[in-house]
Amino acid sequence: MSRKRRPCQKVTTNTVYGGWQMTPAEVRRSTAIKTRLCFVLFLIRYFILKCLFLTITSTSTELSEKTCSIRVIIDMPICGFLHLLAVCAGLAVATQTSPRLNYIEIFRDDFNGGYVDATRWNRANVASTVNEELQYYAPDEVWQADGLLNLRSQKRSHGGRDYTSGRIDTKDKFNFTYGDVEWRAKLPTGQGIWPALWLLRGECPVATPCPIQFWPPEIDVMEARGDKPHKVQSTLHFGVYPNNGYVTNFTTGPDYTADFHTYKVLWDPDQVVFYVDGEVALRVTDKRQIPAAEPMILIMNTAVGGLYSGNPDSTTPFPQNFVIDYVSVHRWQ
Numbered sequence: 001m002s003r004k005r006r007p008c009q010k011v012t013t014n015t016v017y018g019g020w021q022m023t024p025a026e027v028r029r030s031t032a033i034k035t036r037l038c039f040v041l042f043l044i045r046y047f048i049l050k051c052l053f054l055t056i057t058s059t060s061t062e063l064s065e066k067t068c069s070i071r072v073i074i075d076m077p078i079c080g081f082l083h084l085l086a087v088c089a090g091l092a093v094a095t096q097t098s099p100r101l102n103y104i105e106i107f108r109d110d111f112n113g114g115y116v117d118a119t120r121w122n123r124a125n126v127a128s129t130v131n132e133e134l135q136y137y138a139p140d141e142v143w144q145a146d147g148l149l150n151l152r153s154q155k156r157s158h159g160g161r162d163y164t165s166g167r168i169d170t171k172d173k174f175n176f177t178y179g180d181v182e183w184r185a186k187l188p189t190g191q192g193i194w195p196a197l198w199l200l201r202g203e204c205p206v207a208t209p210c211p212i213q214f215w216p217p218e219i220d221v222m223e224a225r226g227d228k229p230h231k232v233q234s235t236l237h238f239g240v241y242p243n244n245g246y247v248t249n250f251t252t253g254p255d256y257t258a259d260f261h262t263y264k265v266l267w268d269p270d271q272v273v274f275y276v277d278g279e280v281a282l283r284v285t286d287k288r289q290i291p292a293a294e295p296m297i298l299i300m301n302t303a304v305g306g307l308y309s310g311n312p313d314s315t316t317p318f319p320q321n322f323v324i325d326y327v328s329v330h331r332w333q
């Protein structure tokens with residue numbers, strides 16, 4: 001849903017403009033801009049009203065236009081400053097107290113309890129046939145404990161493959177069109193380890209090539225190479241095959257395999273914005289690249305080997321765990 005912005009509109013850390021949610025940093029910038037805008041508008045309004053008043057009174061007092069200007073300058077610091085304080089104080093209060101505007105959490109899993117919620121998630125049971133990956137996705141590599149979802153990767157012979165790993169998705173159980181998705185997760189590490197948090201059209205099959213009529217779009221909220229623990233990648237695949245393309249950005253930061261971090265995307269008709277730990281990692285505003293209003297599903301997985309990260313070697317520590325604390329989806333309702 002697209003909404004027009006209004007000058008001096010109330011803002012909060014949860015306020016949504018143009019259909020997407022603002023981060024605290026963006027709210028602070030927006031508030032500063034709006035405060036300056038209000039100040040300028042106030043000065044203009046004050047000057048016009050003051051001159052109108054003096055112009056009227058000048059018919060009896062025969063004040064010249066020059067005198068009017070001088071009086072405005074003299075009077076403004078006195079009553080004008082008080083007026084400005086009142087306006088900006090009201091703006092500041094409104095900034096802190098405005099309620100959330102119908103931006104609804106439509107999906108959330110904190111991964112509490114002893115079992116993966118089968119009403120929401122599918123645990124893949126298939127060998128990957130994309131990207132020259134080496135793993136078999138085994139359901140027993142996906143489990144919950146202590147409020148965390150674990151996707152484990154092992155060197156284990158199973159289903160004709162030398163490695164097993166975990167993948168879950170919401171195919172046929174949950175999808176959404178426009179909104180935001182946020183994960184909090186700690187990444188696995190090691191050569192040939194490829195964790196990902198991403199979105200695909202619901203029609204795409206599990207772990208096999210998606211038919212070209214359904215791909216792109218693909219929104220890779222986070223993917224990373226286990227041998228580069230200080231980098232995460234944000235990517236939007238767009239277009240219609242064979243005229244498809246992608247925009248991407250690498251974020252360099254702390255060791256993302258050492259602790260939990262947040263990965264988020266906002267998707268609406270006007271833009272797609274990726275965040276890492278609340279900071280913008282990639283913003284796409286070209287309407288030709290923004291996914292159309294198609295239902296998208298959530299996917300979490302760890303690939304082992306393949307075209308993105310290369311194959312594991314003797315340095316790769318096994319087993320590896322991709323640990324997810326929560327996933328949350330919001331959308332205008």
Ligand SMILES: [Ca+2]
Pocket residue numbers: 110111112147148324325326
């Ligand atoms: Ca949790």
